[in-house]
Amino acid sequence: xxxxxxxxxxxxxxxxxxxxxxxxxxxxxxxxxxxxxxxxxxxxxxxxxxxxxxxxxxxxxxxxxxxxxxxxxxxxxxxxxxxxxxxxxxxxxxxxxxxxxxxxxxxxxxxxxxxxxxxxxxxxxxxxxxxxxxxxxxxxxxxxxxxxxxxxxxxxxxxxxxxxxxxxxxxxxxxxxxxxxxxxxxxxxxxxxxxxxxxxxxxxxxxxxxxxxxxxxxxxxxxxxxxxxxxxxxxxxxxxxxxxxxxxxxxxxxxxxxx
Numbered sequence: 001x002x003x004x005x006x007x008x009x010x011x012x013x014x015x016x017x018x019x020x021x022x023x024x025x026x027x028x029x030x031x032x033x034x035x036x037x038x039x040x041x042x043x044x045x046x047x048x049x050x051x052x053x054x055x056x057x058x059x060x061x062x063x064x065x066x067x068x069x070x071x072x073x074x075x076x077x078x079x080x081x082x083x084x085x086x087x088x089x090x091x092x093x094x095x096x097x098x099x100x101x102x103x104x105x106x107x108x109x110x111x112x113x114x115x116x117x118x119x120x121x122x123x124x125x126x127x128x129x130x131x132x133x134x135x136x137x138x139x140x141x142x143x144x145x146x147x148x149x150x151x152x153x154x155x156x157x158x159x160x161x162x163x164x165x166x167x168x169x170x171x172x173x174x175x176x177x178x179x180x181x182x183x184x185x186x187x188x189x190x191x192x193x194x195x196x197x198x199x200x201x202x203x204x205x206x207x208x209x210x211x212x213x214x215x216x217x218x219x220x221x222x223x224x225x226x227x228x229x230x231x232x233x234x235x236x237x238x239x240x241x242x243x244x245x246x247x248x249x250x251x252x253x254x255x256x257x258x259x
Contacts, residue, residue, distance in 0.1 A: 112136050115255070119143065119172055126165055139257050143169055144236075147186075147206070147249040154191055156205035158213060166210070169253060170218035176255065180220070182211040183252040184229045188239040204229025210251050 116136045123143070126132040133144040147153075150162040158166075173180060184203030196202040207227040214220045232239065235248040 112141055112257075115141055115176070122172055123168060126168065130165065132165070141255040143172075143253040143255075145169075145210075145251045145253065146246065147251065148246065150210065150251060151206060154193070154196070154202070156196070156202060156209050158209050163213070163217070166213055166218070170214060170220065173214065173220055173253075173255070174218070177224075178258060179224050179226070179256045180214070181226045181228060181252075181254040181256060182207045182214070183234075183254060184208075184210075184227075185234055185248055185250050185252065186232050187235070187245040187248040188232045188241050189244045199231040200229055202229075203231045206251055210253070214253075 113136070116134055119141065120127065120134045123132055123134065126149075127134070130149050131146045132149070133142075135142040135144055145165065149165055150158055152159065184205070184207035186199040186203050188199075191197075191199055191202055196205060204227065207229055211225050211227045215222050215225060232248070235245065236250075237245060237247050239245045239248060
């Protein structure tokens with residue numbers, strides 16, 4: 001009886017040791033006694049992070065390709081890329097293209113940036129030698145012509161030498177369909193003549209003279225042209241009431257974005 005008790009205790013001790021050893025082993029090593037399905041499930045679960053990582057890398061790659069595409073400001077390539085990108089990922093289907101109808105795009109696929117570059121290149125000689133300027137805003141492009149290039153002081157009749165400069169501008173305006181606003185500006189030096197009682201009339205008369213040349217000589221459609229006389233009230237730099245401010249005496253030819 002004593003021997004049987006001792007054998008039973010020994011067997012129980014060995015079983016306890018085996019259980020302790022098994023408890024410290026990894027699940028895979030534990031067991032053939034464990035389920036095969038459970039082992040396979042754990043292996044698949046351990047690889048789930050790789051799927052998430054692959055998704056993130058794919059999205060980052062697509063983002064950098066998109067940024068690289070628009071960095072060259074090639075509208076045609078950007079339009080093609082957007083269509084392909086939308087078809088591939090199904091994110092633009094049924095929606096309006098980000099290219100078509102955007103406020104930064106002019107008819108014919110010209111952005112304001114591209115138009116500014118082209119106008120500046122074509123008018124570079126006038127910009128360097130005659131004080132012309134091309135100024136871009138968020139919704140327009142302005143060709144700024146100093147009054148000394150167009151008029152005598154206090155007059156609104158175009159100088160003979162001004163017509164060559166306007167002819168160059170007409171070529172550019174005829175290459176696009178946009179509406180054009182011709183703005184007359186003066187400085188604060190007062191004027192009181194029968195023809196121009198104030199700077200309002202002088203600025204308006206100068207804008208009208210330029211607009212008439214664009215229409216009658218340049219052949220631009222009248223419906224595209226508007227004239228505005230701002231007088232002295234929209235300066236580009238502070239006015240000097242004594243000596244005047246030449247930069248404020250100007251005619252702005254403003255190319256407007258289509259609505």
